Amino acid sequence: MPEEIMTLKEVAEYLKLAEKTAYRLAAEGKIPGFKVGGSWRFKKEAIASWIDRQTGSRWA
Template sequence: MNHDSYLSVKQVAEYLHLNEKKVYELVKDNQIPATKVTGKWLFPRNLIDRWITESAYNGLLSDRLAIVGSDDPLFYRAVLQYTNAIAPHGLVSYFPTGTGTGLKLLQMRRADACCLHWGRVRKATCATPRCCNSTGRQTSGCWCICFAANRG
């Protein structure tokens, strides 16, 4: 591990010109990228820099949406329809990565949304939460699961 790549609570507080208590509040509210290693919070410097950039001026990159997940014609059509609805005010990208890779990219904050499908509704209500829990995301971020279509 490159020690310059990660900041401690004290270092990130100095870097952001905040007090340490405020940094802990940001961590508690999942507002800042952080990970806990052996009981100590670490802040990847590259994610802190990205977080600052994206937060600037209401989010420099707030007009972009990266969607990943299952390679499905229904998802493609939905993304295309949404893209046409918001054009020219934003850029939407769809990358058919597959469900597992899509969820990992979402967990790493490399994507904004992940599309997945399970077939019948009964199977989806059990499989979707189980799949989301299997990614290991336990303390940061939140999931929003939307059932957009029912094929039968």
């Protein structure tokens, strides 16, 4: 199964954040992401792992 890649808008919705907040967190390196042609992209599994580290538990 291929890894799911999310856009900034999708990760903001997933984390229930404003897009501006998600952008700032990504730009500051506080959430795991990478840029493709100037646009932020996020691996869903990396975000889920980040949540686990923040909460100490598994959400899925």
